[in-house]
Amino acid sequence: MSNYEELGKIPIIRGPYPEFTWTAVIAGWIIGSLIAVSVAYAALIVGFSIEGSELAAILGWGLLRGILRRRSIVENNINQTIASAVNGASSGIMFSVPAILILSKNNPAEFGSLASPNVPLLILAGITGCVLGLAFVIPLRKQMIDLNRLAYPGGIAVAVILKSPGSGVRKAALLGGGVVFSAAAHFALVSWLGSDPHWDLGEAAGISPMLNLVISLSVMTVAVGYLSGVGGLWFGAGGFICYFIVGPMLYWLHQMSSGAWVDPRLDAVLAYPSEMRVSLYRPTGIGMLIGAALGGIIAAFPMIRGAFASLSARNQVRVDGQSLSGDEMPLRALYGAIAIGSVILTWIAFQSVDHLGWGRALLLSGLGVVWIWVAGVIVSECVGRTNWSPLSGMTLIAVTLMILISRGGLDKVNTIVCAITVGTAICLAISQASDMMLDLKAGYLVGAIPKRQQWAQLVGCWLGPIIVVVLMLLLHEYRGIGSESLPAPQATALADTMQMLVSHDAPTHRYVAGGILGLMLALSGLGGIGVLIALGFYMPFATVLAYTIGNLVRLISDRMVGKRWGHEIGIPIAAGLIVGESLMGVGFALKDIILNLRGG
Amino acid sequence: MTHQSQHRLTSALGPCLLWVGFLVGAVATVSWLDLDWQPGNQKLKSQLLDSAQLDESTPTYSAWATIPWITYSLGVGLGVVGIGMIRYSRIRRGEERLARTDSLPDLRRRMGELVSGLTALNDNVASWRPEQILAFIDRECSMSFNEFADHRLALSDHFGVKVYAQIMTEVASAERFVNRAWSAAADGYVDEVATSVKRAHAHLQLAAQQFAEVDQR
Numbered sequence: 101m102s103n104y105e106e107l108g109k110i111p112i113i114r115g116p117y118p119e120f121t122w123t124a125v126i127a128g129w130i131i132g133s134l135i136a137v138s139v140a141y142a143a144l145i146v147g148f149s150i151e152g153s154e155l156a157a158i159l160g161w162g163l164l165r166g167i168l169r170r171r172s173i174v175e176n177n178i179n180q181t182i183a184s185a186v187n188g189a190s191s192g193i194m195f196s197v198p199a200i201l202i203l204s205k206n207n208p209a210e211f212g213s214l215a216s217p218n219v220p221l222l223i224l225a226g227i228t229g230c231v232l233g234l235a236f237v238i239p240l241r242k243q244m245i246d247l248n249r250l251a252y253p254g255g256i257a258v259a260v261i262l263k264s265p266g267s268g269v270r271k272a273a274l275l276g277g278g279v280v281f282s283a284a285a286h287f288a289l290v291s292w293l294g295s296d297p298h299w300d301l302g303e304a305a306g307i308s309p310m311l312n313l314v315i316s317l318s319v320m321t322v323a324v325g326y327l328s329g330v331g332g333l334w335f336g337a338g339g340f341i342c343y344f345i346v347g348p349m350l351y352w353l354h355q356m357s358s359g360a361w362v363d364p365r366l367d368a369v370l371a372y373p374s375e376m377r378v379s380l381y382r383p384t385g386i387g388m389l390i391g392a393a394l395g396g397i398i399a400a401f402p403m404i405r406g407a408f409a410s411l412s413a414r415n416q417v418r419v420d421g422q423s424l425s426g427d428e429m430p431l432r433a434l435y436g437a438i439a440i441g442s443v444i445l446t447w448i449a450f451q452s453v454d455h456l457g458w459g460r461a462l463l464l465s466g467l468g469v470v471w472i473w474v475a476g477v478i479v480s481e482c483v484g485r486t487n488w489s490p491l492s493g494m495t496l497i498a499v500t501l502m503i504l505i506s507r508g509g510l511d512k513v514n515t516i517v518c519a520i521t522v523g524t525a526i527c528l529a530i531s532q533a534s535d536m537m538l539d540l541k542a543g544y545l546v547g548a549i550p551k552r553q554q555w556a557q558l559v560g561c562w563l564g565p566i567i568v569v570v571l572m573l574l575l576h577e578y579r580g581i582g583s584e585s586l587p588a589p590q591a592t593a594l595a596d597t598m599q600m601l602v603s604h605d606a607p608t609h610r611y612v613a614g615g616i617l618g619l620m621l622a623l624s625g626l627g628g629i630g631v632l633i634a635l636g637f638y639m640p641f642a643t644v645l646a647y648t649i650g651n652l653v654r655l656i657s658d659r660m661v662g663k664r665w666g667h668e669i670g671i672p673i674a675a676g677l678i679v680g681e682s683l684m685g686v687g688f689a690l691k692d693i694i695l696n697l698r699g700g
Numbered sequence: 701m702t703h704q705s706q707h708r709l710t711s712a713l714g715p716c717l718l719w720v721g722f723l724v725g726a727v728a729t730v731s732w733l734d735l736d737w738q739p740g741n742q743k744l745k746s747q748l749l750d751s752a753q754l755d756e757s758t759p760t761y762s763a764w765a766t767i768p769w770i771t772y773s774l775g776v777g778l779g780v781v782g783i784g785m786i787r788y789s790r791i792r793r794g795e796e797r798l799a800r801t802d803s804l805p806d807l808r809r810r811m812g813e814l815v816s817g818l819t820a821l822n823d824n825v826a827s828w829r830p831e832q833i834l835a836f837i838d839r840e841c842s843m844s845f846n847e848f849a850d851h852r853l854a855l856s857d858h859f860g861v862k863v864y865a866q867i868m869t870e871v872a873s874a875e876r877f878v879n880r881a882w883s884a885a886a887d888g889y890v891d892e893v894a895t896s897v898k899r900a901h902a903h904l905q906l907a908a909q910q911f912a913e914v915d916q917r
Contacts, residue, residue: 110830110888117884117892173883246872247865249849265886341726349727363732363766365748372744379737380730427873544872547880547896609764613729613772617722620779624718624786664843 118172120552123164128182128560131159133567135183138690140190140568144198144581144588152187153254153538154679156180157261165265173262177548180258181539182560185532189226189564192531195495196524197222197572198591199598200516202582206595213513215576218521219569221451225525226565228444229472233529234536234561235437236473237480238429238554241540250484253327253678255541260675262546271672278676279683282319286684289317295688298642310351312343312373315649316642320681323674324487325650330658334629335486336648338636342381343373377640383607385637386493387614388621392630393478395622429554442469445525452521453514456506464505468522471498475526476533481631483534484541486647490638491530492590498526499598500606512602519598524565532561650674707792714785721779728772734763803854804915810848815908817841818874821881822901825894830885833893837882845875859914870907874900 118124135152160179164170197217204215244250264272289297302313325332351370353361369375442465449468450461475494483489502519510518536557543553575581581588582595614634621630636644658666739745817840825833848871856864877900884892 110886112830112890113888114891115889117887117889171887172889173887174880242869242872247868249852249872263883263886341723345723346726346730349723350731353727353731361731365733365737366731368744368747368751369733369739372739372741375739375741375744376730378740379733384726384729544876545879546883547876547878607734607763609767610729613725613767616776617725617729617779620718620722620725620776620783624779624783625790626786663846667842667846 113171118170118175119549120178120556121175123168123170124175124178124556125182125559127160127163127168128156128179128556129186129563131156131163131179132183132186132560133563135159135187136190136564136567137571139187140194140571141575143190143194143590144575144586152190153180153184153258153535153542154261154682156183156187157258157542158679158683159183161261161264171265173265173546174543174548176262177539177543177546178552178556180262181543181553181556184535184539185230185557185560186564186567188230188531188535188561189528189568191491192229192528193226193524193565193568193572194588195492195590195594196499196520196527197569198576198581198588199594200520201572201576202588202592202595203516203599205576205580205582207599211513211516214516217517217573218452219573221448221521222524223565223569224444225448225521226528226569227562228441228448229525229528230532230561230565231437231558232441232445232469232472232525233476233532234554234557235434235441236529237476237533237536238434239431240477240480241428241537241550244480244484244537245541245544248484250481250541251328251331252484252538252541253324253487253674254483255538256327256545256671257675257678258539258542259545260672261679262542271668274669274672275676275679278323278673279680280676282323282677282680283684284680285319286681290684290688293317308371309373310343310347310370312347312641314373314642314645316640316646318643318646318681319677321643321646322650322653323677325647325652326654326670326674327678328486328647328651328654330651330655332486332632332647332651333655334632335636335639336644336651337629338385338633339639339641339644339648340636341633342377342637343641347373347376373641380610381637382493383610384614384617385634385639386490386497387611388618388634388637389478389482389490389493389614389631390474390497390611391615391618391620392622392634393474393481393618394615395619395630396481397477399622399625427549427551429551438469442466445469445522448525449518449522452518453510455510455514456518457509460506460509464502464518464522467501467505468498468526471501472526472529472533475530478631479530479534480537482635483538485632486635489534490635491527491534493638494530495523495527496594496597496606497611498530499523499594500601502526503598503601504606507602515602516598528561528565532557707789710785711789711793714782714787714789717778717782718786719782721775721777721782724775724778725772726775728768728775731768732766734766803851804858807848807851807854807911808915810844810851811908811911814841814844814848814871814874815904817844818878818897818901818904822897825881825897830888830890830893833885834882837878837885841878845871845878855911863910863914867907867910870903870910874903874907876900877903 132152135155139152157176157180160176160183164172164176164179200211200214200217203211204213208215245252260271260275264275297317298314299317300314301307302309302311305313307313328335347370350362350366354364354367359367363369369379445465445468446458446461449464450456450458475498479489479491479494499519502522503515506518507515536554539557540550540553542548543550572581575586579586582592614637618630618634621633624630654666654670657670739748821833821836821841824836828836852864852868852871855867877896881893881896881900884890884896
């Protein structure tokens with residue numbers, strides 16, 4: 101029997117249920133700004149960005165419920181949606197803007213002028229990208245959440261946090277227990293084994309390093325796998341295909357042909373799986389992701405058409421004889437936003453450098469807008485199925501496309517300026533798209549009205565680019581991005597790639613070959629396995645292994661103790677495990693920042 | 701060979717060809733490194749330099765030549781034949797399943813359970829305390845929605861994706877409003893609970909009506 105049976109504990113309140121309130125908006129802006137600044141700064145030091153939705157939900161819980169004594173789960177959902185929309189800028193900008201600042205610092209003779217970018221134009225590009233990304237992804241809510249019922253493990257975790265005040269003592273204890281255990285485990289592992297704790301199972305068991313049996317010691321990753329369920333096993337399959345089938349096959353072919361059928365260097369390189377991943381599996385995985393996502397769109401076209409038809413149809417549901425207004429944003433408004441956004445993006449491209457014609461500006465923005473849609477779908481689907489976003493890969497392709505188009509008529513500096521200005525818009529669009537879908541899933545689980553959440557995202561998204569672009573420029577001015585104190589690893593990698601791209605070619609051959617393979621898997625009719633297998637090629641195998649353990653735990657627990665156990669006990673614990681490690685990760689980043697400030 | 705054994709062979713051969721084709725394509729894609737490739741790992745770099753396997757000069761041919769396209773095309777070709785077989789056997793299997801219609805009574809039962817659960821909630825929402833509403837939703841509604849969702853693909857098998865999209869849109873809206881009723885009950889906003897339950901009930905009734913219409917056809 102449930103623990104709600106003790107009657108009279110919940111005070112009865114009459115009147116409207118607070119949802120989209122000024123309190124939620126202002127709290128969302130404040131919390132979001134705090135998270136965006138912290139996450140963006142931490143990303144310049146540790147090299148990765150942190151998903152803000154869970155953190156925003158917890159801080160909102162403390163502020164709205166704890167300090168302001170407000171009682172509304174859906175109001176906190178709006179606050180969390182706004183805050184994570186503000187924070188979305190940090191993951192969108194952490195690759196792009198710092199990359200040009202690093203280029204200007206590393207090679208002042210050639211790229212010195214990049215140190216003074218056109219700030220208003222960059223911010224406008226960021227905001228335009230945010231609106232475009234949202235306008236493209238909002239109509240897909242029905243298809244991804246209502247019809248395909250993608251898991252969105254991060255969205256589930258957010259919903260569990262939002263619902264925890266009403267879930268009774270037992271579920272709150274499970275959530276809290278998960279948080280404490282996960283935070284303690286992460287603290288112990290990082291203190292003992294360093295910032296990226298892993299266990300080399302292969303070395304311990306004397307197995308060939310080619311099989312890459314290294315497992316990430318992250319209870320959060322296992323918990324994400326648990327929330328994704330059995331469907332996530334294909335993600336693991338992608339990793340196993342790389343290291344347990346393709347790798348040994350290459351080795352065998354090398355032995356059979358004495359290096360005639362495969363590259364002779366592979367004989368040595370196969371023993372270094374991270375080299376194999378960076379040089380071969382990752383670019384192939386990026387191509388497969390694109391092919392699989394495009395194939396998925398083609399295969400799901402009748403369903404997407406059905407979802408769009410239901411969006412544009414008049415609401416048939418009547419309550420007390422009254423037809424109800426729609427819960428979704430009108431398609432006409434979204435199409436209008438796309439049209440206006442595209443025009444502004446063309447103007448931005450034209451204004452970004454002196455010698456760019458309107459034709460090339462139109463081409464840049466046209467291709468940019470198409471890529472926003474494709475990459476938005478890819479990233480939203482990946483986050484929905486696994487909680488991992490291939491944002492850096494999609495950014496790389498965006499910047500590559502922009503450089504390939506603009507370099508024909510411009511010098512190196514102008515090519516980079518133009519590519520980064522439009523590329524910033526694309527990065528932010530993709531980042532906002534995946535954040536929106538994750539928040540919409542959380543909203544679905546707490547019963548939020550989608551239209552209100554979509555407005556909330558728009559209300560929050562403009563603030564992030566302003567804060568993060570200004571922060572990046574200030575940090576570069578006073579500390580120097582790319583220096584010892586702010587190494588910005590991801591942005592440094594993008595800066596190197598851009599420098600290479602303006603003189604050489606990208607691994608387009610592997611993108612194309614991977615793309616056809618991904619398309620093939622998607623068109624086989626086996627659901628979304630193409631995207632999952634592609635992601636298995638793309639991600640480090642240590643993470644894939646830990647995630648697969650979570651899938652298997654869910655499979656076994658569903659079979660042995662039933663699905664209800666999973667919903668009642670397993671999911672709150674898993675949500676707690678995700679939150680605990682995330683919070684401890686933020687704690688470690690803050691510690692690094694404080695030590696860094698003292699040292700600096 | 702009988703039709704049935706032919707069908708069984710196609711069902712088994714299709715996925716095999718798809719995966720063999722995929723693997724051949726994947727191996728071909730990653731079988732050669734780019735000519736100007738440089739390892740990031742210093743130990744590997746010195747190992748390759750010692751064995752004179754690292755060339756730091758500018759490559760003399762296109763990076764596209766590092767993929768053996770004939771082998772690759774053979775793999776993709778096998779995969780495409782596999783896809784054809786999978787799709788053919790899926791159509792046959794769908795026809796057989798439609799002929800048996802064994803999943804329809806199951807779907808009808810689950811839809812009936814959902815409607816009766818929400819009707820009971822709708823009838824009692826005004827008189828129940830929020831604690832009772834939370835307990836009822838957790839006990840009677842949440843799992844029923846999950847179970848219906850687990851079997852939802854039978855809808856597209858029987859009636860096509862358009863009908864699937866119509867019915868699941870209403871079921872999902874009903875579930876979302878039940879979730880809203882849960883949140884409002886946990887916070888004590890009883891008027892919102894009543895409105896949300898009524899709305900969920902209306903969406904589910906429309907889904908049940910659409911399901912009954914296509915079922916009768």
